[in-house]
Amino acid sequence: MKSTAILLLHCPDKQGIISEITKFITDNQGNIVYLDQYVDHEDGVFFMRLEWELADFMIPRDKIEDIINTLYRTRYHLEFNIYFSDEKPRMAIFVSKMSHCLYDLLARYKAGEWDVEIPCIISNHETLRYIAEQFDIPYYVWPIEKDHSNKDEVETKEMELLKKEKITFIVLARYMQIISERMIETYPNHIINIHHSFLPAFIGSKPYHQAWERGVKIIGATSHYVTSELDAGPIIEQDVTRISHKDTPHSLIMKGKDLEKIVLSRAVTKHIERKILTYNNKTIIFS
Amino acid sequence: MKSTAILLLHCPDKQGIISEITKFITDNQGNIVYLDQYVDHEDGVFFMRLEWELADFMIPRDKIEDIINTLYRTRYHLEFNIYFSDEKPRMAIFVSKMSHCLYDLLARYKAGEWDVEIPCIISNHETLRYIAEQFDIPYYVWPIEKDHSNKDEVETKEMELLKKEKITFIVLARYMQIISERMIETYPNHIINIHHSFLPAFIGSKPYHQAWERGVKIIGATSHYVTSELDAGPIIEQDVTRISHKDTPHSLIMKGKDLEKIVLSRAVTKHIERKILTYNNKTIIFS
Amino acid sequence: MKSTAILLLHCPDKQGIISEITKFITDNQGNIVYLDQYVDHEDGVFFMRLEWELADFMIPRDKIEDIINTLYRTRYHLEFNIYFSDEKPRMAIFVSKMSHCLYDLLARYKAGEWDVEIPCIISNHETLRYIAEQFDIPYYVWPIEKDHSNKDEVETKEMELLKKEKITFIVLARYMQIISERMIETYPNHIINIHHSFLPAFIGSKPYHQAWERGVKIIGATSHYVTSELDAGPIIEQDVTRISHKDTPHSLIMKGKDLEKIVLSRAVTKHIERKILTYNNKTIIFS
Amino acid sequence: MKSTAILLLHCPDKQGIISEITKFITDNQGNIVYLDQYVDHEDGVFFMRLEWELADFMIPRDKIEDIINTLYRTRYHLEFNIYFSDEKPRMAIFVSKMSHCLYDLLARYKAGEWDVEIPCIISNHETLRYIAEQFDIPYYVWPIEKDHSNKDEVETKEMELLKKEKITFIVLARYMQIISERMIETYPNHIINIHHSFLPAFIGSKPYHQAWERGVKIIGATSHYVTSELDAGPIIEQDVTRISHKDTPHSLIMKGKDLEKIVLSRAVTKHIERKILTYNNKTIIFS
Structure with a gap:
């Protein structure tokens, strides 16, 4: 090459x-x-x-x-x-407790699918440390208090790490915390989130439960750049899967996991390939 | 049989x-x-x-x-x-100005796909009379004033016709008027609407424009039974199609038409086959 | 415009x-x-x-x-x-006995979706004349003998008509006859066929029965330009739908009809818009 | 439970x-x-x-x-x-050199998605040993000679291991060897393979290259039980993804990987849940 x-x-x-x-x-x-x-x-x-x-x-x-x-x-x-092309993007992954997106990202990384470096994984929980260890990637944990009293302090440490590691973009792999304005402004259109619904349907928490309550026949997942408005940033990729009245909130969660990891990884691929332009809160995706 | x-x-x-x-x-x-x-x-x-x-x-x-x-x-x-099975459902179609769903319904009817009678088509506009004539089905027009001052009177006439024709269920084939409580109560879970979005995203008017504004990567259509809350009745069927940044509001409308007619006709098929049960504002669809 | x-x-x-x-x-x-x-x-x-x-x-x-x-x-x-753009393509439709694709094409034509003229419909059966009459389009029938003894003669008449009507491209809307070399050479990459399978699976006759026999979980439809090799011309568009073990050959046929008409019409749209290039038995489809 | x-x-x-x-x-x-x-x-x-x-x-x-x-x-x-339900199925995984399906299977196993034991991974290559080690699962390698001269001997050893480990079913996670009659008869309808095409299209080797050559607009993947006829056993699950003329054989391989792992894992899920019946070379899949 x-x-x-x-x-x-x-x-x-x-x-x-x-x-x-x-x-x-x-x-x-x-x-x-x-x-x-x-x-x-x-x-x-x-x-x-x-x-x-x-x-x-x-x-x-x-x-x-x-x-x-x-x-x-x-x-x-x-x-x-x-x-x-010879200057690889440097990607930080933020996670909480669910493993499926993290495994999918790291499996691709390890298999050489992506021209990227992953110098660190950041979390508010110890839960997924074993995965970071499986893949020999440094794992940093800064717990966040329930009342968010230390959130500002934690974020300062995270941003020091991101700077030190020369991180160029961030992937929120089912990270269950709101990202602050400060971090968004440091990485404008460079923080990729996966939301587990077909946005703009079911914004906010527990979208699979919302979907089950509403009785939809199709569920989806959406990857988007993070902006200051919740779940409202430029959409990069979406996909859906068919469900039926037989599904329960639990089975939706299981089916949704496959959507989430694929949709997130497609977005990361496009970002790494520098094929995304953002304009007017939308994305232009070159093929 | x-x-x-x-x-x-x-x-x-x-x-x-x-x-x-x-x-x-x-x-x-x-x-x-x-x-x-x-x-x-x-x-x-x-x-x-x-x-x-x-x-x-x-x-x-x-x-x-x-x-x-x-x-x-x-x-x-x-x-x-x-x-x-030998007592055919009797279906009334309500339309406004768009022809694609009406043509799709009538083509299936004429081809004998459905065990149904269609004794009448009802509209608030003359626009689609030529289609009713092509298919030799009586077409009734009661214009509705912009201020809706005669809406109650029109609906009384419509309900007399529905009664006279022994209509068992109603299909709103892109009918652009709100259905009154009175009619909904007469046909509970027997009025099928097609909404041109992936509900609950983009409720209300101009959903394709809303979708384009939001920059989604997939659009959808939803057929549902009409209840008194707008676009919130039990969902019967949904389907989606992939779009891109190259699409305009106009191209979304064109792509959406194909979704709408297929999704509406699938719902009508299930209803005619008596394979839908409703419960808790959801549908159980037997296969 | x-x-x-x-x-x-x-x-x-x-x-x-x-x-x-x-x-x-x-x-x-x-x-x-x-x-x-x-x-x-x-x-x-x-x-x-x-x-x-x-x-x-x-x-x-x-x-x-x-x-x-x-x-x-x-x-x-x-x-x-x-x-x-101001010189409209002129399209001839060939049909046999099934009406769904023909209705779909004519409904779009009548609704003004396409910048096209349809001067004639050609068939080997009287079956669908009523549809041509519904839409006021001349319908020509030349029956073909079972032993194909008059096929050459029929095709000569058809080609005279195509020439007289200045036809620029042909749509085979579930036309159940093989097209001769002579006609293919006159309209190279200008005859669009719809095959009722996900090509190259299930080439030839009764593809839904073949699909049912094989126990596939998804069926498809394929529109392609006709070349001298059966079902092997450049593919323009394909789409699929999910099925299950509960489907019968009959239900596959019914589900397939919706695929066929949508897939055929998408191909016709692209052809009318002059957005298809063919090369090496493949298509480049501009968006 | x-x-x-x-x-x-x-x-x-x-x-x-x-x-x-x-x-x-x-x-x-x-x-x-x-x-x-x-x-x-x-x-x-x-x-x-x-x-x-x-x-x-x-x-x-x-x-x-x-x-x-x-x-x-x-x-x-x-x-x-x-x-x-309290007697867990015991699953052996066979692999060659590609890691995506193996990672996907093991990530689900480790996350506790499946009620299953995985006592061993078997391969004809050393390539993926590091993954088995990441997940602490015994990895057995028996290289197969190019002329297949030792294939019978290798299979004898494999079957001894399967017996010793009380394996109840086998998953071929992109295992690039033909399974012998002997093993198929020992595990009738209990060996799950993933084939990287939309069967029955593109049977045999290099299906993505075949798909690219043919110019299809959609590619697929198929999981099926292995029978003695190549790629012809009962189909458990299929899925597809849309491609375009811009795709190369390489990009098809990359897109196909996501299909393969999802389609394989869905089949494994159904098998573990004992929701598959086979009959007449087809599957009945309970939901």
Whole structure:
């Protein structure tokens, strides 16, 4: 695998932008290996993901951002991020007591499915330490008092750890605590949560019980970026499974676990591949 | 097809009820062709659908209800309904301006998929009269004033028609008016609506626009019995389809149409087959 | 809706082709309203769909093909087709005895869902004439002898009709006859069939019986372009539905009908929108 | 959880059998907690799953089989099996080199999702020993020569181990070897395989490559009991996922992994719960 640069951008839609930017890459000997774009005609916004090989690219990697800035930001009102395929994202996992999502994430990591580092697992409970030990990953526990009196203090420690470990994004693998504004602002659209319902149905706690009470015929799971409004951030992925009147709250929980882990891992995959753009509290997912 | 009797019942769960009732049918020379039962262990309720041939059954059909009443109602606190396969349900369709569900219902009717009569189509608009004419079904239009000042009067006429035509159940095929308490009480759990969202998400009007605003990755449709609370009656059937950031409100409407007609027709099928029991604002759907 | 030109092309992948072609359109005052492209890195092939408004485009519409030919065909080894949004495709429907797909197609047509003309319905049976009459569309019947002795003669008449009616593509809506080489060659990748199985499982006749015999837990339907090999042409769309051991061949047929009509209509939609490219017996479907 | 007896039976359909058997259980003070039955009207076969509490049941557990034999086998031509909920099934896992199914099985086992024992993992490669060690489960490796010259000998050792460990059923978690007749006959309908296609499409090796070659729009996975004919045993569970022309053989493999592990684990769940009956190379799956 050759090293590549990945450019994710959006800007007001304007004729000629694709041809200009692709020409810029090509003229500088960048071999484009991926281009996908999308125009939101309702809002008049242009989105693009461009990936090119760095090998013969004439602009040094530490100058690329600066040059794109200079050439295009003002002219096109461009918002963009540059990533390099050989700089692995660093992922922290937050868990509470349920193991299914954590196992699924770590099994993929161990099998080499993802180009990612996982330097730490953080929890408010000791419960899942044995899994971290199975996979030889440091496990940090800071219990949170029932009255949340120490929550601020705990979060300060967590953020020190995240900083020290150069964490680039966070995965909440059925972590049962509200994330504070402070952490959300430090990782905007970089904290992925899995909610165990088909959002926006059944926001909040015990969604499977809510679903059973309502008598729905299909249940779902939703992965989304965390924002300050509960369960209301940009949706990355959803999936559903059929149920019947024979299901109980318990059987919904069991069926839901399979949904949760698959839906969460699909979101993590897309994030690691830098294929997600967020805009207006929605996601553009490149394929 | 031999004529059959269909018994739909529920009662508090009690040992021996299946064996007693099946024995009663068998002892009276009824050939059982269908038996399905379900126990809700949370609430301790027993549900059963039993169907047997009338040919050699020793109890005359007009005495069956009375005898089951006498023998079992008090003893088992039984709630039940008896239907006969050779007495076709009579279905009224209510429509407004959209044709896709109406066409789907009538195409099935005309192709003989359903053992049902459709004596009338009722609307508040002239728009779809041409379809009724294509299928030679009487089409009645009573416009409703914007201020709803004549709604009570219109509904009185509608209910006279329903009575005259001996309508046994009503299908709202994208009918854009609220049904009154009076009509709901006359047809309890016998008015089927199609809502164009995955309930309980996006209750009320313009659900596809709501879905697009929220940025969901899957949309759905829900058929349910109408109760006095909006979009909150017992759910009969739901289905979903995957969408992406490329979809617009318009494309959601187009994709949703296919969901709506399939989901509505599945519910109508189950109702016509007398395979739905309602309990606690939920449905038990026998297969 | 402003008139647009639609360019569907593929060629060996080569740096700079997107920027060159989009620049060509833009330089000639064509306002690009749609661009989607895809690179098959396995085979090194580039595919693109480009749509631009004709209003201010400086090249007259009858010269566009010629100019693209001259400028790019040789240089890029381009294969391409040009369509104009205001020139509606003309669709012929072939049917035998089953009505569900025909009703679904005509209901969409009548409701104005599709930008298409349907000048004729062709059959080997009188069975569905009443539907054609319901929708006021000419219905032509040429019975085919059981020994197929007159098949060649019938097809000659059919092809005369197709020519006379300027038919651009054909939809086989559960048409139970093999299409000859001659007709396939006249309409290459322009005859859409619906096969009532999840291809390549259950090729040939009675696929629902085959599925029931095999005891599958999911059934499907497949729409594809017709090629000379039976049920082996490029797949356009597939969908599935869950079944159980309780299903019979008859109930599979009933459930399958809903799949067939939806899957066929989705394929027809994509074809009418000129969003399908075929290559190597596969389809590229733009969204 | 109280201990229960589980009776799985089938026999020619005959009036009165449900009432007679449920009466027998009830008369002997067995509290029935589960009853589900199904009649295959095509073949005239009756299937039932009955579960009752052993606490007050007047017949000792070691006499139950004998008594049912005496009372009903001849009279009803009954085929049946008796299981006890407190006698856990013992499961052996066979693997080769891919880890995703193994991790998924062991994560569920460790989380206590299943009432099962897993005394051993058997492989023809050392590759996955680290996972067995992570979960503290004995891992046995017997390499198989490329010419299969030692296959018989290896299988003898494997069967000795299975016998010693009192294995009741086997799960092939992407085990890439053909199972011999001898082992199949020892575990008839008790060896569960996961095949990475939507059977009967793409039997044999490299199904994702076959699927990619054919250009399907949906891929699937199938869990089934192993019989002597390759990939042709009774299907337990299937599921599918949508793909597009953008997928490569590699991305199909990645997407397929999620299907495989979910579909395999659903089958294992049903098997452990003793909810599967096999008949005529099909499964009846109780819910």
